[in-house]
Amino acid sequence: MQDTLTPISAANWDADGQLEVLTFDLAGETFAVEAMLVREILDLLPETIVPGASPLVRSVVNFRGKIIPIADLRLAFDMPAAENTIDSRIIVIEIAIDGEPTQIGIRTDKVHEVATLNHADSEKPPVVGMRWRREFVHELVRQAGGIVVLPDLSAIFNTKSPESGTAYPAVAS
């Protein structure tokens, strides 16, 4: 929680106010992660569930001999769970968790493309009219096709599953 403003989350817009991102679909919304953070795009892998883990990262996979967690961002954004489809992919990103570079796989419905966003088109998330947790959204960027959500991955993953249970539904056990 201490680093809601890490360099990573504070989207690295370049001098021209542009940012290269990889866009993907999640429950009908278009999201984007900074291309700098992306390590690889994978087909779905056999996942191993970690009992007792936070539902956001409830499983792990073998990614080239490393055990990496698979995150379902739907849970961070209160979206209904969905079945995997033929387009489902895993985006492996690398961000700092507790100051340690960590690879995380993000399960997506579909991966689109590498695009360039303009800072001029971006806005901070509005105070009202958004059902998502505001600190999880870094910026909203208007694009031709609609709105692209730039999630604050650092905030999402560095937020410990709170005891109050508002962020993620409690483990069904």
Next chain:
Amino acid sequence: MSAQDPIAAFRVEAGELLGDIEQALLDLSHDLTSHDLVDSVFRGLHTLKGSGAMFGFDALAGFTHHCETAFDRVRKGQVPATEELVTVILSAMDHMQALVDGDGAGLEAVGDEILGRLHQAIGAADASVAVEPTAASVAAPLSAPAASGWRITFRLPTDCMTNGTNPLMLLDELRSLGDAKVTAQTDQIPSLDELDASQCHLGWQVELRGDASRADIEDVFIFVMDDMTLDIVPIEADDADETQAEAAPTTALAADTGSVASTQATPAAIEPGTGDAARNAKVAPAKAQESVRVPAERLDVLMDRVGELVIVQSRLAQLSNQGVRGPAGELALRSVAEDIERLASELRDTMMVLRMVPVASLFGRFRRLVHDLARETGKTIELSTHGETTEVDKTVIERLADPMVHLIRNACDHGLETPEERVAAGKPEAGHVTLSAHQAGGEVLITIRDDGRGINRERVRAKAEAQGLIEPGAQISDSELLQMIFHPGFSTAAQVTNLSGRGVGMDVVKRTIESLRGTIDITSNPGDGSTVVLRIPLTLAIIEGLLVRVGEGCYVIPLAVVEECIELSLEEDMRSRGRSFITLRDRLVPFIRLREMFATGTKPDPHQKIVVITTGGERVGLVVDQIIGSHQTVIKSMSPLHRDVATFAGATILGDGSVALILDAVQLVAFGQEQEERLRAAG
């Protein structure tokens, strides 16, 4: 260690040098008359000073210079080596380490304080020497500055240049000491046809004017002195004032630092603190740049294996080009597969061996600790070590350091009695602490033994009762009673001394050892001392595991903790709905249904099994659906996002590429105990 920051390289080198000096100093404290040890300390300090100055660590070079000067006098027999001097230099080493690690800001006071003590130590020694008039008279002309200059005549061995000695640099260094007039002595140059250009035939005579002392000049030649001829004679004094001007600063410095020392209210109390700080500081940069020294032959073995692997790989490539046809092709393929399997396992073993370092590096650190502890407690403590060549994984060594410091502190502080008590008890005056290591199977046993008073059962019991850990008057076994000291917040020390109560309790020691998948055992005989045995697995990376299935998931239980596997019969299963216990050889063993714990949501197999695991004498059964078999488990760490899941110690990759989680036996047993207590409370 390739192309790296020279400053970082210097830090590593300085760390090693300081380590060497420290060892030599500690040896010296046992044998104060050894010239070899004095020399090796001196050489170490000199090298440190030289390379420190070269890399811009001026504060370090300046500080080290004083220590070096002091030791130079010891070396020349002007002052005897004393226990006091060794102690001062040891604390000076901590300061040097701090200077190596940092920029020296804010450390001047500490340095001055140490120098003050150094002068006192040397001064005290001087005074004792002064009784002998001869020694004093020898000391006088040497420590006195040069009259007005020196005439230095030197000749290097003819083969000196093959060793890399450059006479020009020596001359330059002499010039830097003052106004030098250099004359070459050419009388030994042979005729041209006999001349070997790679040899040094020249001698030199240098007339050096200025205030350099004889020691300064000798310093120039320190590395070549053994083989050369050197003659230093003073030039007749023609200016007495100069002499006095030179003498003044020395005394001023001594007085100055002396006053700093006296203003320090409690220099002795400060010393351990700064020592700790320096040691801590030492740990931090070591982490930033880790390096392992590997014997070359082990690398050769690794190279051989890699070579073989390349050959097998080309065979495999050839095979894949040809295609596998017929039984002969299949046979060829199988043979390649077998070769790869063999090589992989050999490579793994070789790799493991590369990570192994002898425990000597760990034990070495404790000599200093015990030395300091002996001073702090006023006890006489002898430390002996055995089995230093036993090798342990590098990671294990690092993580063992803190718990062992605590255990040794305990042994010295609580275990050993004061000399008077020891004599009264009919024991030798000096307490003995023994560290030993040896390998047994896949484990390394590290034993810390003291011959002190042993653990006071009464006090442990009283304390445990006071803390409500046991019922007053309850019957518990001796080993259970001794285990009490591992409870958090448990300390039997009647008075908290400087040594104990530093925030690392025995519970932390136990936890650290268990996180290494090791165990800790204590035996103690009142009056005879205590023995702590740490059992540590040889390596952290690979374990033998028992692969089990729970629901649809596969899990690995470390085989080392598995006691036995039994079947959970249907009737036992039905009966145990209400209470999760089975009777195993007349003992009740609580069990955990992993299927429920992991909320698999699957139906149980008709023939469930119970894997009974044990740690620290406690047993718990784990109900699993199927036991698949034993499995060589390469442990992979879990991502930081899963660190809060305590049930698992890590994960591993199975033959089919899927991930299996490794159960943390300690956590599960603790969980089982908790459950048992809950049930007891309810029932």
